[in-house]
Amino acid sequence: MNGVHDLGGMHGFGPVRPETDEPVFHAPWEGRVIAMRRLMGAWLGYNIDAGRHAIERLPPVDYLRFSYYEKWFQSLINQLVAAELVTPDEVATGHKAPGAVVATPPITLANVQASTIAPTGSYQRDTGANPRFAPGDIVRARNIHPEGHTRLPRYVRGHVGTIERDHGAHVLPDSHAHGAGEAPETLYTVRFTARELWGTTRNEGDAIYLDLWESYLDPA
Amino acid sequence: MTGAHHHDHDHDHEGQDVPSATALRVKALESLLVEKGLVDPAALDAIVDAYETKIGPRNGARVVARAWTDPAYKARLLQDATPAIAEIGFMGSERPHMIVVENTPTTHNLVVCTLCSCYPWLVLGLPPVWYKSTAYRSRAVIDPRGVLADFGLTLGDDVAVRVWDSTAETRYLVLPERPAGTEGMDEEALAGIVTRDSMVGVAKVVVP
Numbered sequence: 001m002n003g004v005h006d007l008g009g010m011h012g013f014g015p016v017r018p019e020t021d022e023p024v025f026h027a028p029w030e031g032r033v034i035a036m037r038r039l040m041g042a043w044l045g046y047n048i049d050a051g052r053h054a055i056e057r058l059p060p061v062d063y064l065r066f067s068y069y070e071k072w073f074q075s076l077i078n079q080l081v082a083a084e085l086v087t088p089d090e091v092a093t094g095h096k097a098p099g100a101v102v103a104t105p106p107i108t109l110a111n112v113q114a115s116t117i118a119p120t121g122s123y124q125r126d127t128g129a130n131p132r133f134a135p136g137d138i139v140r141a142r143n144i145h146p147e148g149h150t151r152l153p154r155y156v157r158g159h160v161g162t163i164e165r166d167h168g169a170h171v172l173p174d175s176h177a178h179g180a181g182e183a184p185e186t187l188y189t190v191r192f193t194a195r196e197l198w199g200t201t202r203n204e205g206d207a208i209y210l211d212l213w214e215s216y217l218d219p220a
Numbered sequence: 221m222t223g224a225h226h227h228d229h230d231h232d233h234e235g236q237d238v239p240s241a242t243a244l245r246v247k248a249l250e251s252l253l254v255e256k257g258l259v260d261p262a263a264l265d266a267i268v269d270a271y272e273t274k275i276g277p278r279n280g281a282r283v284v285a286r287a288w289t290d291p292a293y294k295a296r297l298l299q300d301a302t303p304a305i306a307e308i309g310f311m312g313s314e315r316p317h318m319i320v321v322e323n324t325p326t327t328h329n330l331v332v333c334t335l336c337s338c339y340p341w342l343v344l345g346l347p348p349v350w351y352k353s354t355a356y357r358s359r360a361v362i363d364p365r366g367v368l369a370d371f372g373l374t375l376g377d378d379v380a381v382r383v384w385d386s387t388a389e390t391r392y393l394v395l396p397e398r399p400a401g402t403e404g405m406d407e408e409a410l411a412g413i414v415t416r417d418s419m420v421g422v423a424k425v426v427v428p
Contacts, residue, residue, distance in 0.1 A: 005335060005336065006334070006335060007334050007335075007354055007357040007358040008334030008335075008357070008358065008360075008361045008362070008385065009334075009358065009361055009362040010354075010358040011358070011362075012358075013353070013354040013355040013358045013359065014355050015355060015370045016350050016353065016355045016356045016359070016367055016370040016371070017350060017353075017355070017370075018348070018350050018370075018371060018417070018422075019348065019349060019350065022348050022349065024271055024272050024276075024345070024346060025268075025271075025272070026349075027240070027243060028243070029240075029242060029243040029246040029247070031268035031271060031272070032246050032247075032250055032264060032268065033246055034267070034268075034271065034346075035263075035264040035265075035267035035268050035271075036249065036250060036253060036259060036264065038267055039258075039259045039260075039263055039264065039267070040253070040258065040259065043258060048389070052335075052336055055336065064354065067349075068337060068349070068352045070242060073242070073245070073246060073249075076249075077249065085256075085258060086252060086253075086256065086258075090252050090256075091248070091249060091252065093248075093252075094247075094248030094249070094251045094252050095251070095252060095255060096252060096255045096256045100256065101256075102255075102256060102257040103256060103257035103258055104257055105257060105258065105259055105260040105263065107259075107260065107263050108260045108262070108263055109260060109262035109263050109265075109266055112263050112266045112267060112270075116263075116267060117267055117270045117271070117274075117275065118275065118316075118341040118342050122315065122316070122317060122389075123317070123388075123389035124317060151335060151387045151388060152387075153334055153335060153385070153387065155334075155361065155362075167317070167388075167390060170388060170389060171389070173388075187388055187390075189319075189390075194381075197361075197362075198362055203365070203377055203380070203381065205379075205380030205381075206364070206365075206380060206381045206382070206383075207380070207381075207382050207383070208361050208382075208383045208385060209382060209383065209384050209385065210385045210387045211386070211387050211388035211390050212387065212388075213388075
């Protein structure tokens with residue numbers, strides 16, 4: 001979707017402000033949000049693409065106003081309500097509705113794994129399909145505007161780049177985010193020169209690299 | 221959002237700490253999920269503890285220090301980073317698809333995620349606020365040299381800047397240049413001078 005999350009190349013957000021001695025969390029609630037999100041993945045199906053799309057679908061004004069963890073918090077609530085794990089009334093009161101079923105946590109202290117802490121699973125799939133492109137091939141990113149989830153940023157659409165590397169077939173977010181299956185496709189690192197994307201005033205050797213799926217690309 | 225601070229408590233005029241509205245809402249959601257049997261609070265505690273004490277940039281620093289001191293390791297790392305990083309021993313059985321890109325006197329690499337905030341958690345821990353900011357995500361691809369200047373790093377025109385936009389489930393780690401004057405340092409000492417920022421590509425490693 002052509003959402004406000006697709007920030008690459010936009011102006012007006014000011015300088016980057018690094019923080020000295022930044023803590024892991026700026027408030028304890030941030031840690032609780034990230035931990036709840038990881039544990040609720042067991043109920044929601046650990047679909048990283050659906051999780052990202054839930055954040056992208058926050059109202060644009062909220063997306064820009066919220067901090068990172070506020071975005072995670074609100075999108076988690078939205079996902080839990082959509083999955084009927086909680087109701088809006090329960091979220092408002094902080095208590096389960098009378099008569100609501102009490103479940104058993106699928107992940108307990110005894111079975112917290114490294115994979116519960118960081119999203120680590122491989123998204124590579126062995127499909128046996130022949131890649132359409134090879135390193136060195138010249139390609140053009142398609143000028144497409146899907147209304148659903150995609151990982152093809154607007155700033156490269158229509159632009160010409162070079163295939164740098166073939167990563168094998170990977171789960172296609174455009175399908176997976178919508179529960180439409182993994183639909184794995186060959187993933188390539190594509191090199192775009194800074195001049196191709198941003199004009200001739202850029203340094204000649206500068207380049208931007210993106211990992212793009214086969215259906216995002218045409219021969220050029 | 222850039223540089224925004226989100227405190228757990230607002231200070232009222234009488235000096236008492238009052239939990240923020242967000243903190244209260246998060247607490248309410250946690251209570252609800254526990255009451256419904258959806259999460260185990262002890263598991264929540266364990267995950268928060270892991271973020272605060274177990275994952276962080278020292279893991280990435282060990283990878284860099286090994287690459288600086290062992291040419292065969294560096295070759296494996298640049299060829300296929302995932303198994304090479306696993307050799308160091310802090311990854312579990314499930315592994316993210318890692319790619320390591322090398323800085324040289326004529327090439328400088330910078331990592332960003334313009335669409336969200338993808339970041340190599342297992343080697344660097346959770347990303348800093350600036351990495352997730354709209355300022356960094358919008359500008360790193362169109363004005364990387366300006367972004368580097370925000371960090372106090374100015375590169376000459378003879379250095380090519382390569383920006384890696386993390387659009388897939390591939391995670392990028394920059395192998396910074398080993399600074400001069402470190403010839404006598406062993407792997408452990410070298411790991412001690414490698415910073416998080418140098419492995420994202422917004423700084424060089426300097427000898428303290």
